[in-house]
Each structure stands twice: as C-alpha cells, then as structure tokens.
Amino acid sequence: MKFLKAKAMFLSAALVLTAAPIGSVYGAGEGIDQDVIESTVENAIDMSQGTKSKEATEDWAPPVIDNSPWAEKEVYDARVYGLVTYDLAKEVRGEISRADAAEAGVRLYERLTGDKIGGKLEDPFTDTDDRNVLKAYKLGIIKGVGKSKFNPDANVTRQDLAVIMYNSIWRSNPALAKGDMTSNFSDWGDVSGYAQPSMKYMLSNGIVKGKTETILDPKSNISKQETLIVAKRIYELMNESYDKTAKGLFYRVSDGKKDIYLLGSIHLGTENAYPISKKIRETFKDVENIAVEVNILEEAQLTDYIMSKATYPEGQSLKDDISPALYEEISKLLEEHKVLSIEDIEGYKPWYINMVLPMLVGLEDLEDTGIGEDIDYDNMTPEEIEELENLPYQYTPGIDKYFLEKAEQNSVDIVEIEGASYQIDMLSGMSKSTQEEILRTTVSQLVTGVDDQVTLDTMIAYWRAGDYASFESIIEMSMDSMPEEYNQALWHNRNREMANKVEEYLSDSDEDYFVVVGAGHLVGETSVVKELESKGYKVEAIR
Structure with missing residues (x-):
C-alpha cells in the first residue's frame, strides 16, 4: 500500500487526469505528463527495491543550469x-572554450541531421583527444591553430563562434547556408576576413546581434549561455526552412470583434513536438492569459484530494469492485513483472489502478536500461566518462506544460478551464461497471503485449504535420473502443463546457487568451470547434 502512496505515483494520475487505458490513443497521447512518469519510475524503483546508494552517482547528478535571467527563455x-x-550545462554563464564550442557545433549538427558521428576518428592534434573536437574536425566544423595544436581550453570569440556554427549549418544543408547584409556597425572593420561571411549570415538572419545598435564587438569572448542561444536560434531557423516545425492543431476563433487562439495539445512529452511552428510561438508572445485544462505546475497541492478519491475506506478493497477473474489476472501480471504484489495495490480503486498499472509493469523494462544502477566513476575509461558528459541534458515537457512554463517566464496569467478536482471527480465518479471494463481492457493489452507506441507515434506525426483529418480518425477509433459512459464524460460533456469557456473569454473585451486543451477535443462531431461554430463563431484552422 505504501508503494502507491509515493508522491510521484499519485501525481502521475493528477496531471491532466484524462488518461485512458493503454490501448486508448487518448490515454497514451493526451494523458500523463512525461516528466512525471520519469519521476514516478525513479521513486517506484527506490520504494519497491530499497533506496540504492547514490554515492557513485553524485558526480553525474544533472548540473544546475544557472543561466542569467536575460537568457532564461x-x-x-x-x-x-x-x-x-551535461558539459555545456556546467557553469553556463562562463566563457566557452574551444573544446566546448566544438561540442556545441557537433550537437547542433546531430540535431539538425539526425546523424550520429561515431567510429574511429582521426586525431591530428597533440594537445587533445577530446572526441567532440575530433568529430568537429572530421565534419570540417573546426580547424586547429597550427603546429598540430588545437588549444582546447582557449576562449572563443564572437566571430569564431559564428564561424563554427556557420560550418555546422553548411555541413547539415549547404543550400540553406546563405545570407548577406550590409553592416551598419561602426566596428565592422574589426571582423577578421575569414569570419566576415559567417558573421554576415548570422546577422542577416537575426542569429547574432550587436552588443549595441552600432557596436558588434566581434573579438570579445562569448559565454556558454550565449552559445546555446545562438544554437537555439539556428535550430529554429533551420527547422522553419526545412518545413519541419510542429504545426499542431491551431485555430483562430472570432466573434467579429475579437480573436482567441486555440491550440490542441499533446500532453505526453515527446521531442518530436519541437520546435513548435513560428506562427504559434509568435502568437503566444503577445497574449495576456493562457487558459489550460489544469495548471499542472501546481500538482503538489492535489495530493490529498487525489488520494481521498483513489483509496477505499477501511474494510473495502479492489477485490470488492472487480470480478475474481480480473483480480487474478492483475495479480499474475504483477507477479510476472516482479514489481509489486496485488496486496500492495488492492487498497486503490479501479480508475486509479488503471492509470498506474501500465507504469508499474513497465518498471522491469526500464530497469534493464540501467536506470537506478550505480555508476562506478573511479573505474570508467576516459571514453566512457566523455560519453556520459556528452549525454543530452534534454527536457521534453508536454505541450501544455511547455506553454505554462513559458507563461511563467513571460509573466502571463494562467487560467484553469477545469481544474484537477473536476477531472478527478469525473474519473472517480464513473460507474463500477465502466471502471472495471476500462481496467479489463488495459490488463488484456498488457498481458498480450499490445504496443501502442506505433499508434502514438502516428498520432504525434499527424499532430506535428497539422493533419487534422487523420488526427480525427485516430480519436474516433479510440472512442469506438471505449464505453459510452466514458466517452460521454471524457469527450462530449467536456467539449461543450470547454466551448462555453471559450465563449466567456471572447466576451471579456479587456483581455486576450491563448487556450490550450487536449488536441482530441478539437476534432470530431462534438468537438469544441463544432460547438463554437454552432454558436455562430468563426473558427479558422491556422496551417
């Protein structure tokens, strides 16, 4: 019982609580926040197997990215x-070295192309065997300083970083490495001849800016955080040029006097959702309010309420609410995956078990990847150490969480459309028969090994491409497999209420709103979009 009381476990149920069985696309793509799933897994391993020694892993704790406030966004x-x-995250305000700049260039190239540079690498330098330097050299991103030297610890100037990053662009797609401008900087003459084409490209595309309107200062040193900002701007520009940004399901709602923007979210964090299209990003920059189903940044406050709904009163248990056959199937499933016993979870109701069960049985597979394993730092080879330091320090929030965190950065007001208590009440208030039917579907799919990943990947691909019709077909398929009570509560009723909220926001003449709800609510015959159109509002898909 105490296992499921782990904070991360019940928070996983709280975050956008409309999680369905594993076989329901809505449950996979519109449900639990990825970030919280990861913390759930870590806490679950600790609690079920005993907290492991962390002495050997302290050296590999994620570094704090202590960027300057102006660089935060x-x-x-x-x-x-x-x-x-991990390397680039350390001491991010400090000046970047040539070796770290090479790493930044390689990382940018790999993200732009999807290619990994590996294998045996030529080492022409006598003062470094850093694999990122050798990768950058192989790609033609960097050169030495002469006499077989690279000078890895030397600082990098603004103009030299422009050259390194320009070379990363060139190597990823020469056709896009174009850009020129007439410089108005009074110190343009200080830019070395070899760096002028690269610097002109960076300036003409808004990637690098002057220290002031008239001063470029090309030979001053540049910091890690400035380097990451340059890489970020290039990544957005290249993805826009490739037409590879995520378009999502994005609408403009108008009453003839005022517009509100409506974005369909994928609640599950996935790197394929980013970068989001410039149209969406630019629209969000100017809003005063963001409206979301649940403000998941405040999930810690929901703990007591969730558990009050998820747990049975004394004297009752899961066995009382589901068939003996289903109870036995769950028991065997847990025993097979060696995570928990049925006794550990029988104090929790079917709707809640349904949400956490896929994560519980997934712990075994996650353990096989080395999560929770101690790292023997003292006995690692230099190559192994370097690979760890080169791990991407990536963060992949769901779309709504991304915009919520952006809202906090921009001091945008956050408005809840429903609130977590609404969603908890909805799920916990379904009939015993519906809760059991949904749980039975989940257990059946876990037992037979049905993998929703292909369906989830397809759904995300449709969302990324802005393919409204194909996305709708997947949601309809999901609804066809679910009980009518579930569909009525999860979809139809909520869609009407969400549409009513949007109507309220339109009537608020003093404020504008950027509304983010699960993308499944914006497609189909009873969708928010259809409801708003039936009320006479103009709803336009922004592609």
Whole structure:
C-alpha cells in the first residue's frame, strides 16, 4: 500500500487526469505528463527495491543550469530542443572554450541531421583527444591553430563562434547556408576576413546581434549561455526552412470583434513536438492569459484530494469492485513483472489502478536500461566518462506544460478551464461497471503485449504535420473502443463546457487568451470547434 502512496505515483494520475487505458490513443497521447512518469519510475524503483546508494552517482547528478535571467527563455528552449549536453550545462554563464564550442557545433549538427558521428576518428592534434573536437574536425566544423595544436581550453570569440556554427549549418544543408547584409556597425572593420561571411549570415538572419545598435564587438569572448542561444536560434531557423516545425492543431476563433487562439495539445512529452511552428510561438508572445485544462505546475497541492478519491475506506478493497477473474489476472501480471504484489495495490480503486498499472509493469523494462544502477566513476575509461558528459541534458515537457512554463517566464496569467478536482471527480465518479471494463481492457493489452507506441507515434506525426483529418480518425477509433459512459464524460460533456469557456473569454473585451486543451477535443462531431461554430463563431484552422 505504501508503494502507491509515493508522491510521484499519485501525481502521475493528477496531471491532466484524462488518461485512458493503454490501448486508448487518448490515454497514451493526451494523458500523463512525461516528466512525471520519469519521476514516478525513479521513486517506484527506490520504494519497491530499497533506496540504492547514490554515492557513485553524485558526480553525474544533472548540473544546475544557472543561466542569467536575460537568457532564461532561450536557454530553456535550447534544452527542450536537445541542444544542451551535461558539459555545456556546467557553469553556463562562463566563457566557452574551444573544446566546448566544438561540442556545441557537433550537437547542433546531430540535431539538425539526425546523424550520429561515431567510429574511429582521426586525431591530428597533440594537445587533445577530446572526441567532440575530433568529430568537429572530421565534419570540417573546426580547424586547429597550427603546429598540430588545437588549444582546447582557449576562449572563443564572437566571430569564431559564428564561424563554427556557420560550418555546422553548411555541413547539415549547404543550400540553406546563405545570407548577406550590409553592416551598419561602426566596428565592422574589426571582423577578421575569414569570419566576415559567417558573421554576415548570422546577422542577416537575426542569429547574432550587436552588443549595441552600432557596436558588434566581434573579438570579445562569448559565454556558454550565449552559445546555446545562438544554437537555439539556428535550430529554429533551420527547422522553419526545412518545413519541419510542429504545426499542431491551431485555430483562430472570432466573434467579429475579437480573436482567441486555440491550440490542441499533446500532453505526453515527446521531442518530436519541437520546435513548435513560428506562427504559434509568435502568437503566444503577445497574449495576456493562457487558459489550460489544469495548471499542472501546481500538482503538489492535489495530493490529498487525489488520494481521498483513489483509496477505499477501511474494510473495502479492489477485490470488492472487480470480478475474481480480473483480480487474478492483475495479480499474475504483477507477479510476472516482479514489481509489486496485488496486496500492495488492492487498497486503490479501479480508475486509479488503471492509470498506474501500465507504469508499474513497465518498471522491469526500464530497469534493464540501467536506470537506478550505480555508476562506478573511479573505474570508467576516459571514453566512457566523455560519453556520459556528452549525454543530452534534454527536457521534453508536454505541450501544455511547455506553454505554462513559458507563461511563467513571460509573466502571463494562467487560467484553469477545469481544474484537477473536476477531472478527478469525473474519473472517480464513473460507474463500477465502466471502471472495471476500462481496467479489463488495459490488463488484456498488457498481458498480450499490445504496443501502442506505433499508434502514438502516428498520432504525434499527424499532430506535428497539422493533419487534422487523420488526427480525427485516430480519436474516433479510440472512442469506438471505449464505453459510452466514458466517452460521454471524457469527450462530449467536456467539449461543450470547454466551448462555453471559450465563449466567456471572447466576451471579456479587456483581455486576450491563448487556450490550450487536449488536441482530441478539437476534432470530431462534438468537438469544441463544432460547438463554437454552432454558436455562430468563426473558427479558422491556422496551417
């Protein structure tokens, strides 16, 4: 029983609580926040197997990214885009070295192309065998300083970083490495001849800016955080040029006098959701309010309420509410995966067990990847140490969480459309027969090994491409497999209420709103979009 009382476990049920069985696409793509799943797994391993010694892993604790306040928004995006490694995250305000700049260039190239540079690498330098330097050299991103030297610890100037990053662009796609401008900087003459084409490209595309409107200061040293910001701007520009940004399901709602923007979210964190299209990002910059189903940044406050709904009163248990056959199936499933026994979870109700069971049986597979294993730092080879330091320090929030955190950065007001208590009440208030039917579907799919990942990947691909019709077909397929009570509560009723909320926001003449709800609520015959159209509002898909 105490296992499921782990904070992360019940928070996993709290975050956008509309999680369905594993076989329901809505449950997979519109449910639990990825970030919290990861913490759930870590806490679950500790609690079920005993907390492991962390002495050997302390050296590999994620570094704190202590960026300057002015850099916060863009460094955050650089991390979401996977451009930050553990090495680059350390002492991020400090000046960047040539070796770390090479690493930043390689990481940018790998994210732009999807290629990993590996294998045996030529080492022409006598003063470094850093694999990132050798990768950058192989790609033609960097050169030595002469006499077989690289000078890895030397600082990097603004103009030299422009050259390194320009080379990363060139190597990823030469056709896009174009850009020129007439410089108005009074110190343009200080830019070395070899760096002028790269610097012109960076300036013409808004990637690098002057220290002031008239001063470029090309030979001053540049910091890690500035480097990450340059990489972030390039990554956005290249993805826009490739037409590879995520378009999502994005609508403009108008009453003829005022517009409100409506974005369909994928609640599950996935790197394929980023970068989000420039249209969406630019629209969000100017809003005063963001409206979401649940403000998941305040999930810690929900603990007591969730557990009051999820747990049985004394004298009752899971066995009382489900068939003996289903109870036995769950028991065997847990025994097979060697995580918990049925006795550990029988104090929790079916709707809650349904949400956490896929994570519980997934712990075994996650353990096989080395999560929770001690790292023997003293006996690692230099190559192994370097690989750890080069791990991406990536953060992949769900779309709603991304915009909530952006809202906090921009001091945008956060408004809840429903609130977590509404969603908890909805799930816990379903009939015993519906709760059991949904749980039975989940158990059946876990027993037979049905893998929803292909369906989830397809759904995300449709969302990323802005393919409204195909996304709708997946949601309809999901609804066809679910009980009518579930569909009525999860979809139809909520869609009407969400549409009513949007109507309220339209009537608020003094404020504008950016509304983020699960993408499944914006498609189908009873969708928020259809409801608003039936009320006479103009709803336009922004593609």
